[in-house]
Amino acid sequence: MNVTLVFIILNYIGIFVFALSGGILSARKHLDPFGAAVIGAVTGMGGGTMRDVLLGRLPVYWIDAPHYLLLALVGGVVGYYGSELIRGEEGARYRALIWADSAGLAVFCVLGAQAGLIAGAHWSIALVTGVMSAAFGGLVRDIILNDVPLILRADVYALAALFGALVYVGALEFGVPTGSAAVGAALAAFVLRGCAIIFKWSIPPIGRVD
Amino acid sequence: MNVTLVFIILNYIGIFVFALSGGILSARKHLDPFGAAVIGAVTGMGGGTMRDVLLGRLPVYWIDAPHYLLLALVGGVVGYYGSELIRGEEGARYRALIWADSAGLAVFCVLGAQAGLIAGAHWSIALVTGVMSAAFGGLVRDIILNDVPLILRADVYALAALFGALVYVGALEFGVPTGSAAVGAALAAFVLRGCAIIFKWSIPPIGRVD
Amino acid sequence: MNVTLVFIILNYIGIFVFALSGGILSARKHLDPFGAAVIGAVTGMGGGTMRDVLLGRLPVYWIDAPHYLLLALVGGVVGYYGSELIRGEEGARYRALIWADSAGLAVFCVLGAQAGLIAGAHWSIALVTGVMSAAFGGLVRDIILNDVPLILRADVYALAALFGALVYVGALEFGVPTGSAAVGAALAAFVLRGCAIIFKWSIPPIGRVD
Numbered sequence: 001m002n003v004t005l006v007f008i009i010l011n012y013i014g015i016f017v018f019a020l021s022g023g024i025l026s027a028r029k030h031l032d033p034f035g036a037a038v039i040g041a042v043t044g045m046g047g048g049t050m051r052d053v054l055l056g057r058l059p060v061y062w063i064d065a066p067h068y069l070l071l072a073l074v075g076g077v078v079g080y081y082g083s084e085l086i087r088g089e090e091g092a093r094y095r096a097l098i099w100a101d102s103a104g105l106a107v108f109c110v111l112g113a114q115a116g117l118i119a120g121a122h123w124s125i126a127l128v129t130g131v132m133s134a135a136f137g138g139l140v141r142d143i144i145l146n147d148v149p150l151i152l153r154a155d156v157y158a159l160a161a162l163f164g165a166l167v168y169v170g171a172l173e174f175g176v177p178t179g180s181a182a183v184g185a186a187l188a189a190f191v192l193r194g195c196a197i198i199f200k201w202s203i204p205p206i207g208r209v210d
Numbered sequence: 211m212n213v214t215l216v217f218i219i220l221n222y223i224g225i226f227v228f229a230l231s232g233g234i235l236s237a238r239k240h241l242d243p244f245g246a247a248v249i250g251a252v253t254g255m256g257g258g259t260m261r262d263v264l265l266g267r268l269p270v271y272w273i274d275a276p277h278y279l280l281l282a283l284v285g286g287v288v289g290y291y292g293s294e295l296i297r298g299e300e301g302a303r304y305r306a307l308i309w310a311d312s313a314g315l316a317v318f319c320v321l322g323a324q325a326g327l328i329a330g331a332h333w334s335i336a337l338v339t340g341v342m343s344a345a346f347g348g349l350v351r352d353i354i355l356n357d358v359p360l361i362l363r364a365d366v367y368a369l370a371a372l373f374g375a376l377v378y379v380g381a382l383e384f385g386v387p388t389g390s391a392a393v394g395a396a397l398a399a400f401v402l403r404g405c406a407i408i409f410k411w412s413i414p415p416i417g418r419v420d
Numbered sequence: 421m422n423v424t425l426v427f428i429i430l431n432y433i434g435i436f437v438f439a440l441s442g443g444i445l446s447a448r449k450h451l452d453p454f455g456a457a458v459i460g461a462v463t464g465m466g467g468g469t470m471r472d473v474l475l476g477r478l479p480v481y482w483i484d485a486p487h488y489l490l491l492a493l494v495g496g497v498v499g500y501y502g503s504e505l506i507r508g509e510e511g512a513r514y515r516a517l518i519w520a521d522s523a524g525l526a527v528f529c530v531l532g533a534q535a536g537l538i539a540g541a542h543w544s545i546a547l548v549t550g551v552m553s554a555a556f557g558g559l560v561r562d563i564i565l566n567d568v569p570l571i572l573r574a575d576v577y578a579l580a581a582l583f584g585a586l587v588y589v590g591a592l593e594f595g596v597p598t599g600s601a602a603v604g605a606a607l608a609a610f611v612l613r614g615c616a617i618i619f620k621w622s623i624p625p626i627g628r629v630d
Contacts, residue, residue: 033415056478058266066332203452242623268476
């Protein structure tokens with residue numbers, strides 16, 4: 001399978017699942033459908049937008065490619081109305097939000113690291129662009145909707161994104177083909193984050209409020 | 211009347227009324243006058259700044275044009291002290307905030323759409339740059355001042371901005387002269403948002419917290 | 421001492437102390453160490469990143485210079501674990517946060533103004549890039565961590581940054597050598613902010629909530 005195609009598909013997946021999470025949270029916060037579509041677009045395209053701005057790849061990627069926007073809007077609306085279907089079961093909607101967010105996180109940490117490497121940045125900086133691409137969309141979603149950012153609530157969140165970016169950069173270093181490295185690293189990040197959700201893994205914080 | 215002049219005047223109006231809204235909210239939140247001027251500048255120039263960054267028009271427009279900054283600072287201070295004059299009547303200050311914000315929204319959805327079209331973007335993307343330019347300044351104002359974003363409280367908010375951008379893009383498509391299209395679309399957005407405020411129009415949301 | 425070296429050292433100091441403040445607040449908010457490192461990086465590099473984006477100096481400065489990132493990460497972790505050592509005394513951690521933030525504010529208002537002048541902006545715009553560089557990192561830190569922004573709580577905050585930028589621009593105008601002007605202006609801003617903290621100076625706000 002063509003490497004470019006792998007990245008295109010990963011990008012579509014990431015945008016859609018992040019947009020889903022934006023739509024679900026919009027439903028929880030009683031926004032109207034238009035608001036949900038806007039939040040879906042911001043969540044789905046926020047991380048990539050931030051990445052492009054910092055790397056100087058302007059105009060940002062979706063300006064010349066309306067289908068990304070369409071995908072994110074559809075994702076937001078699907079998440080919004082879809083969350084209606086599953087709200088019967090207790091906590092189901094919150095779980096759907098968490099898992100959609102995790103899938104987006106897993107994909108975007110790899111895409112962000114890849115963008116950093118392509119821009120000629122040092123591998124340590126590629127880790128940063130990876131973590132930022134993964135975290136930014138969800139962070140903006142939570143800030144706009146006045147929710148406690150998941151990055152603060154979920155212990156293994158930034159760490160899972162860092163892990164995914166590290167696996168990707170490391171795999172390339174060891175000669176793993178780019179496409180396989182990308183898919184494998186995204187899966188690694190998703191598994192780590194997923195285990196943290198299921199088994200309630202956390203890193204002990206220090207300190208109490210004084 | 212010259213088309214360029216129409217856009218320049220609309221831009222001045224938009225910056226000033228958004229800055230007013232920033233100054234009014236700063237007074238409600240007990241900031242000092244310097245804080246109000248800063249929030250005025252951020253609210254008045256935030257949307258256009260975001261638009262320029264995403265489209266790659268850097269440095270952003272106000273770097274080379276200090277009079278925009280001056281206008282926004284003055285708007286912030288006028289809103290701050292002006293809101294003192296009207297606080298006698300119950301809820302008057304909040305209403306002034308809402309209406310100043312609505313006027314800014316109406317103007318910037320058109321200016322943002324126009325910027326997108328000039329940058330050669332697809333019309334659907336021009337709608338996005340319109341909505342974003344209209345919503346971003348007020349969103350940042352509300353986030354910094356720790357207020358529930360108007361875009362979440364007001365049902366017909368993102369929708370009014372989308373409507374204004376759509377009227378503008380549509381009018382150009384049907385051959386309406388640019389200047390008339392801009393003024394007409396801004397008025398259309400303002401009337402829609404105004405009616406929503408006066409008649410408490412809203413789009414029914416779905417879902418309850420689970 | 422070489423002028424360039426003065427700015428490099430000031431930049432290192434500013435990044436480190438802002439990152440410290442991010443780490444301290446992360447400890448107060450019970451983040452894990454990875455979260456603290458991320459918040460440290462965002463706080464330490466946020467202001468300079470914003471400045472570079474608005475001025476069109478892309479990619480932003482830290483993309484090609486991983487040691488800035490390393491410094492900010494270390495600052496965040498040092499602030500996180502260091503705040504543990506001092507939490508015995510009541511309010512000590514909050515005071516450490518306030519002072520680290522003030523030192524960062526003092527340094528970055530000068531660096532931001534300098535960046536504006538180098539970009540050929542009007543002196544009034546250089547004041548804005550100064551205030552923004554000084555305030556942005558801390559603002560993002562407080563917004564992400566869901567704390568009331570210091571810029572809202574501390575009366576002489578934006579004003580101290582403005583003062584530092586003004587002293588710097590004014591000193592250059594009067595022929596003061598660049599390096600001395602930078603150090604002197606940073607000290608001036610720090611002294612003003614420090615006096616405001618110690619003596620609880622504030623500017624009387626107007627208005628009450630209506």
